[in-house]
Amino acid sequence: MTRKIEHKNMGKSNLGWLRSIFHFSFADYYNPDNMNFGVLRVINDDLVNAKTGFEMHPHRDMEIISYVVEGNLTHGDNMENKRSLSPGAVQYMSAGTGVMHSEHNLGESTSRFLQIWIVPDKKGYAPQYGDYQFDWHLRVDKWFKFVSSKEGDAPIQINQDANIYAIEVSAENIVDFQVGNKRQAYLVLIEGDALVNSHHLLTRDALESIEENLTIKAVQKSHILDIEMEKSK
Template sequence: MIEVRKFDTLGGADHGWLNAKHHFSFADYYDPARTSWGNLRVWNDDLIQPKTGFPPHPHANMEIITYVREGAISHRDNLGNSGRTEAGDVQVMSAGSGIAHSEYNLEDEATRIFQIWILPDEQGGQPQWGARPFPKGDRAGKFVALASGIDGDDALPIRARARVSGATLKAGESATYALGKDRKAYLVPATGRVEIDGQLIEARDGAAIADLDEVIVTAIEDSEVVLVDVA
């Protein structure tokens, strides 16, 4: 089963400094048919203007993965963590029992991110933050784990039996992801156009996938894709 959710059907709001699109119900956007996909709770497609961002605010009991598409995002939290994550790289915050953080675009250009929230397997725990570079060349023609709570993955750790993967595909190239019929996947091309099982998914569309042993993604044009695998 593959349900394509076209970009122009997504919820969202333009706040001037932030233009946000929501694949799932979030903030003032509510769609009872799009509240989550398995343990995937949020997928926001954010455009953040230069020298602006999210002031300090709290989170708890959520795995928050930020995939930077363009520009950079600067993180600071009340545990003393701080860092700058550039395009192509990923940061993860396990909110655990509670953390307050800010995220700003301190650059001279707009920043584009995917922010992905996954429900943790257990509540509470010590909050953590981390970031890591993931060169796009290392995921050329194949899926590479970027953030994962699955044993054996070389990725940023999260506290859920879930995986966030990325792939870069040349036009005509295919990559296969082993999913399993007991799992769900949600895929978004950051750029390009891809085809899965005869269905076309364009840049920033979402594809909700279930009941497939494997997902075969074929690029119609050069593409950068992000896939979340959850229970």
């Protein structure tokens, strides 16, 4: 089973310095029928103006992944980490028992990144932080798995049975994505124009798949994120 979600129907926020699209209920956008997709709790597509950002604030008991699409993202936290990331980079933070952090765009142009929250398999983990500046070519016309569970083989390993993949599909190319028995996936078309099974997706649209394999044809060059996990019980 698949279901398309058009970005025009997602939650929206405009704070001036920050413009966001919310895939699931977040902040002032609340829809009791759209709280999560399995263990996937949050995907926020954030545009942050130059020289602005999120000041220090707390999180706990959440696996948080930030995927940088455009511009600069500078992280700081109470674990004495401070890092600046550019497009293609991925940041991971396991909030665990509690962490304070900030995220700023210190560059000269607007920054865009996807903020992804995954519910951990239990509460009370020790906080962790890490980041990777992955070579862009790792995801060109092939799936690049950069997040897995602790039992998996990805560079970033989280406290949950979930995997995250990225790909940039060249125009007119076709790729498949396997969604196995008792598994589900949430696909985000970050940039581009693509046909996914019977659905036509445009930039910022999304698609849910439950136990149904996906065939993706890029109408135009398409940058895609896919979050795969155990099927909701």
